[in-house]
Amino acid sequence: MRFVLEIAEGDSLYQQIRNQVILALAYGNLSPGDGLPPIRALAADLSINLHTVHKGYEMLEQEGYIHLNRRIGAVVAQPRSPGKDLGLWQQNLRIRLAEAWTQGMSRETITQTVQAILADFVPVDTGRSGAEV
Amino acid sequence: MRFVLEIAEGDSLYQQIRNQVILALAYGNLSPGDGLPPIRALAADLSINLHTVHKGYEMLEQEGYIHLNRRIGAVVAQPRSPGKDLGLWQQNLRIRLAEAWTQGMSRETITQTVQAILADFVPVDTGRSGAEV
DNA sequence: CAACTGTTCTATAACTACTATAACATATAA
DNA sequence: TTATATGTTATAGTAGTTATAGAACAGTTG
Structure with a gap:
């Protein structure tokens, strides 16, 4: 998987890593069983520190998105509870919607925006074991 | 208007103040022309520092939500561009939706959640001048 | 053994969040 | 004038967060 680290402006680096993984999962670019890049490799690739990547991975693990193994590395987890x-x-979510609403966006426009985003999401591929990073 | 400062956990105090004002605006508890509490009064009420409140108000002003006047205080602005x-x-928004999606929430459930939130929003009362704090 | 995983430790610099105190500028009310 | 109320600015200090750096550790694999 390719990490973009878009300037989310206001999000810290490790938060952006965490977000990118979740987005990749939603868009089907990443599936349960897939491996994430080793922290050192990703850190070098992004020209950031090892610990920053590690912190992002730790966050993902605590939220149940991935498993961390000392041997095989970081692996996307099966979606559980x-x-x-x-x-x-x-x-x-309520705050995001309120921002749009108070800026004059109509219910229809907001709904359409949400639908447009949801339309691009792909069912999480739960049946798989191979890795395709 | 009453501020709640719910423990949004991860949001700073001034961010929460900013969010609460926007939510109050969306729910019709606050309208253009209404005055916000003086920074000192709100700070005392919330048992926080004057500057923290000020920072929240400044943020709201920069985003165009309110006007700050040295005399009359903070006043909710008319929604412009x-x-x-x-x-x-x-x-x-995309990240928030991706979080729900990857946690197994269906398009229908997500849409319903959004609709439920939007249903409670009230058109911003643009015709008014009096204050009712 | 060497190489590759994540993990832990210590340290540091920079930035952010929050507090504290004081003073200032400007308008209104007594 | 004096007092009061508003936001504004300045300075300072404390604490926590973010990111960096280097080193070492603990397993597993080749």
Whole structure:
């Protein structure tokens, strides 16, 4: 998988790594069982520090997105139970929507924007074992 | 308007103040022309520092949500042009949706969640001059 | 053995968040 | 005038976060 590290402006480097993995998962560029780049390799590739990548991976592991193994490296996990704190997530979503709403975006436009994003998402490929990084 | 400062966990105090104002605007608890609490009063009310509140208000002003006047205080502005960086906003929304999607939430459930949030929003009351804090 | 994984440790510099105190500028009210 | 109320600016200090750097450790694989 290729990491972009778009200037999300305001997001820290390790947060962006975490976000990119989740996005890759949603868009089907990454599937359970796939391996992520070794932290040293990714760090070199992005010209950032080893520890910064590690922190991003740790975050992903705590959220249940990946498994970290000392031998085989970082592997995308099978989606289990929700895990995510639904309350915090909803509150965050609510704020994003309120931003759009108070800027004059209509319900229709907001809904269409959401639909457009969702349309590009791909079902998480749960049946697989090989890695294709 | 009453500020709650829910523990958004990860959001700084001034960010939460900023968010609460936008939410209040979306839910109709605050309208253009309304005055916000004086920074000292709000700071005392929340048991936080004057500057923290000020920073939140400054952020809101830079985003065009409010006007700051040395005499009359902070007043909610009339919604003008978009102002908001649509690209960053969309990217942020995309990540939130990807989080839900990768946690197994279906398009229908996500859409329903969005609709439920939007349903509670109230048109920004643009015709008004009095203050009702 | 060497090489490759993640992991842990210590240290440091830079930045951010928050607090604290004081003073200033400007307008309104007594 | 004096007092009060508003936001504004300046300075400072503390604490925590972010990112860097280098080194070493612990397993597993070739």
